[in-house]
Amino acid sequence: MAAFINTVEAGSFSAAARAAGATPSSVSKSVARLERRLGVILFARSTRTLNLTPEGAAYFERITPLLRALAEARDTVQTAAAAEGRLRVSLPTDLGRLLMDPLTRVFLQRHPRIRLELDMTDRHVDLIREGYDLVLRAGRVDDTELVVRALGEAPLVLVASPGHLDHYGRPQTLEALRSARHVRYRLGGRPFPITFADGSTLSPEGVLDCDAGFALRAAAVNGVGIAQLLRWTVDDDLRAGRLEIVMPHAPLPTAPLQILHAFGRFQPLRARLFADFVADQVAALGRATDAPKEG
Numbered sequence: 621m622a623a624f625i626n627t628v629e630a631g632s633f634s635a636a637a638r639a640a641g642a643t644p645s646s647v648s649k650s651v652a653r654l655e656r657r658l659g660v661i662l663f664a665r666s667t668r669t670l671n672l673t674p675e676g677a678a679y680f681e682r683i684t685p686l687l688r689a690l691a692e693a694r695d696t697v698q699t700a701a702a703a704e705g706r707l708r709v710s711l712p713t714d715l716g717r718l719l720m721d722p723l724t725r726v727f728l729q730r731h732p733r734i735r736l737e738l739d740m741t742d743r744h745v746d747l748i749r750e751g752y753d754l755v756l757r758a759g760r761v762d763d764t765e766l767v768v769r770a771l772g773e774a775p776l777v778l779v780a781s782p783g784h785l786d787h788y789g790r791p792q793t794l795e796a797l798r799s800a801r802h803v804r805y806r807l808g809g810r811p812f813p814i815t816f817a818d819g820s821t822l823s824p825e826g827v828l829d830c831d832a833g834f835a836l837r838a839a840a841v842n843g844v845g846i847a848q849l850l851r852w853t854v855d856d857d858l859r860a861g862r863l864e865i866v867m868p869h870a871p872l873p874t875a876p877l878q879i880l881h882a883f884g885r886f887q888p889l890r891a892r893l894f895a896d897f898v899a900d901q902v903a904a905l906g907r908a909t910d911a912p913k914e915g
Contacts, residue, residue, distance in 0.1 A: 621683055621687060623651055624650070624679075626647070628676075633648045651663065660679075661675065702889070703890045704890065705735065705890050707737065708737040709736065709752065710754075710755045712741075712742050712757070712758050713740050714849075715877075716740035717834060727893075731893060742831055742833075743808070744757070753883075753891055754881050754894060754895065755880045756879050757877070757880060759875050760876065761876075767880065768879075768880055769879045770876065771879060771898065771899050771902045772906055773877070774852065774905075775851040776850060776872040777851045777854065778847070779846070779847055779857070779863040779866060780863065781840060781842070781863060787843075791866065797822060797824065797866070798822055802824045802847070803828040803830070803846070805829075805836055805848060805849075812848065814848055815872065816872055827844060828845065833849055837849055837854060846866050848872070850875075855908070879898065879899075
């Protein structure tokens with residue numbers, strides 16, 4: 621049954637074999653034995669394609685949650701040292717860059733039998749359809765049937781280089797900010813508005829639009845314009861004087877951070893360990909930002 625599920629999810633016997641560390645012939649023979657036992661054909665095979673039959677699709681829908689539940693039951697009694705298996709995770713670009721060092725330096729060293737697949741994108745992926753185990757998301761989550769675990773709040777900030785502000789001026793009002801030069805973050809093809817903690821909103825024109833925070837940070841450091849960024853990604857720039865907070869008297873709200881999954885009440889051990897680790901890292905980032913600065 622595991623060979624059958626792996627083949628469906630991977631799309632071929634060879635891909636399923638690579639994921640399981642087996643040979644294509646052994647996976648194919650396992651599926652053939654299952655077909656003989658059930659007395660049905662699960663796959664319509666040709667020299668180039670492998671497609672589920674109606675019986676195969678129905679069987680896949682019924683046994684997948686059962687085998688997942690068995691794996692989850694095993695994980696509930698395992699220790700952290702026994703955590704193993706593949707974990708596919710989607711991370712926002714900026715948070716992914718912040719987390720890569722602790723994930724590779726600590727998490728994977730601590731859990732060498734976990735295989736991470738990290739996709740860094742600000743696109744809101746479809747966890748179920750695209751086959752992710754966990755999705756880390758910044759911002760409000762619309763009504764969803766997924767399990768949502770709150771991680772904390774991420775501060776946002778408006779920044780620009782001192783040289784840019786010396787040349788174009790330091791805006792003190794919304795009107796002055798509206799007419800300033802902006803580098804804008806785009807999400808889902810649309811510019812992300814600037815919303816202040818008091819509820820006022822601004823959607824200025826941009827001289828540069830991009831869907832990645834690290835690119836907007838580079839543009840801001842290089843004097844292109846004012847950028848709205850995650851505070852954690854520019855703390856070093858602020859301390860070094862490469863960037864300056866714009867309109868510090870009008871703070872921005874925080875963005876909630878969440879981890880989403882579809883495992884129900886019983887997450888696999890590897891997923892729980894990853895979520896706990898990320899939660900600790902987010903808390904550490906918050907403490908570092910809140911700590912008093914010297915000088």
